[in-house]
Amino acid sequence: MKLNEHARFSTICIHAGQEPDPATGAIITPIYQTSTYVQEGLGQHKGYEYGRTQNPTRMTLERNVAAIEGGTAAFAFASGMAAIDAILTRLEAGDHVLVSDNTYGGTFRLFEKVRRKFGLDFSYVDTSNLDLIGPAITPKTKYLFIETPTNPMLSVTDLPAASAIAHERGVRVVVDNTFASPYLQRPLALGADLVVHSTTKFLNGHSDSVGGIVILKHDDDVEWMRFVQNAAGAILGPMDSWLILRGTKTLTVRMEKTNENGLALAQFLDAHPKVKKTIYPGLPSHPHHALAARQMRGFGGLISFDLGSLEAARTLLGRVRLMALAESLGGVETLISHPAMMTHGSVPPERRAALGITDGLVRVSVGIEDIDDLKEDLAQALDAVKG
Numbered sequence: 001m002k003l004n005e006h007a008r009f010s011t012i013c014i015h016a017g018q019e020p021d022p023a024t025g026a027i028i029t030p031i032y033q034t035s036t037y038v039q040e041g042l043g044q045h046k047g048y049e050y051g052r053t054q055n056p057t058r059m060t061l062e063r064n065v066a067a068i069e070g071g072t073a074a075f076a077f078a079s080g081m082a083a084i085d086a087i088l089t090r091l092e093a094g095d096h097v098l099v100s101d102n103t104y105g106g107t108f109r110l111f112e113k114v115r116r117k118f119g120l121d122f123s124y125v126d127t128s129n130l131d132l133i134g135p136a137i138t139p140k141t142k143y144l145f146i147e148t149p150t151n152p153m154l155s156v157t158d159l160p161a162a163s164a165i166a167h168e169r170g171v172r173v174v175v176d177n178t179f180a181s182p183y184l185q186r187p188l189a190l191g192a193d194l195v196v197h198s199t200t201k202f203l204n205g206h207s208d209s210v211g212g213i214v215i216l217k218h219d220d221d222v223e224w225m226r227f228v229q230n231a232a233g234a235i236l237g238p239m240d241s242w243l244i245l246r247g248t249k250t251l252t253v254r255m256e257k258t259n260e261n262g263l264a265l266a267q268f269l270d271a272h273p274k275v276k277k278t279i280y281p282g283l284p285s286h287p288h289h290a291l292a293a294r295q296m297r298g299f300g301g302l303i304s305f306d307l308g309s310l311e312a313a314r315t316l317l318g319r320v321r322l323m324a325l326a327e328s329l330g331g332v333e334t335l336i337s338h339p340a341m342m343t344h345g346s347v348p349p350e351r352r353a354a355l356g357i358t359d360g361l362v363r364v365s366v367g368i369e370d371i372d373d374l375k376e377d378l379a380q381a382l383d384a385v386k387g
């Protein structure tokens with residue numbers, strides 16, 4: 001069970017950070033469902049004092065994901081949003097964050113409706129257009145916050161190039177790697193300084209836990225995040241930590257199948273006469289196809305497609321049988337959603353229109369079911385859509 005320093009990705013996913021349980025030899029890290037630890041004497045303990053500060057299940061997950069992303073350390077939080085918010089606590093009133101214009105709606109909502117009133121400033125550019133990044137950096141900019149691929153337009157940002165622009169101006173690069181997963185893309189190796197995940201998605205992979213994690217490269221960030229995880233206290237619980245640890249063991253095989261199904265379903269949609277436009281980085285028609293092929297190991301499981309009207313989208317979403325109409329993504333089961341009314345409902349309509357999040361846009365998170373069953377389901381639902 002000892003990992004050597006050149007262990008490969010799937011081996012790291014299964015083993016990194018994990019030792020047999022010291023008390024019993026259990027191969028799987030137990031769920032340490034405890035709020036506190038008995039101390040042998042005043043000031044004498046085994047390194048565990050209180051459940052918010054230390055928990056062996058959570059700390060095992062943190063070591064595991066730090067190794068998977070190639071970071072110095074990781075810290076797990078109660079949700080993806082809590083993880084993103086923890087990153088913002090490093091900043092001070094007056095600081096500025098430059099953000100990819102098409103982030104998850106909840107990220108936009110946190111920035112605009114919660115953190116702006118504490119004096120942080122945010123502005124948004126299409127970070128896939130490198131020319132727009134430099135001019136948008138101000139002397140107050142502390143972070144370049146990139147989502148790639150974006151939710152739900154699947155726009156891809158060149159991470160090495162964007163990071164070089166930011167670093168030249170002393171700005172740290174944060175990447176929300178939720179849509180890609182570390183199997184497809186490892187931002188720290190591509191120049192980023194901080195990585196964040198909603199573990200709710202591909203890392204856990206089974207739609208049965210909500211969580212978030214931050215992976216860091218620099219020691220000063222590690223020190224702050226360790227402090228703030230305890231001081232602000234939005235920690236991930238032991239049960240969720242255990243579920244995600246189980247999830248990362250199968251990340252490689254799930255992502256291989258996700259890539260395969262994603263490409264096949266995107267090609268099916270692209271060729272279908274009722275579909276006006278299919279957006280998937282694996283299609284040669286995608287504007288960032290070549291970049292995605294270079295930067296990512298496969299194109300993932302998210303596909304967006306436009307049916308031209310709300311009525312057509314409503315018909316399709318009412319007709320699918322195997323695919324579940326639901327928010328979220330990255331589970332083994334295929335989910336289908338309507339970004340304008342669901343995940344991006346908190347984004348103002350004129351902003352949605354500018355980003356291309358039309359009322360006819362549908363998003364699929366492709367699971368690992370048999371591809372023919374998925375195609376059949378979409379085919380019968382598309383039959384009901386008026387041409």
Ligand code: P1T
Binds near residue numbers: 081082
């Ligand atoms: O839901 P939570 O675990 O808090 O994660 C938030 C989040 C952060 N970043 C990205 C890129 C996300 O997609 C999300 C959550 N997204 C959805 C729930 C969704 O259906 O798109």
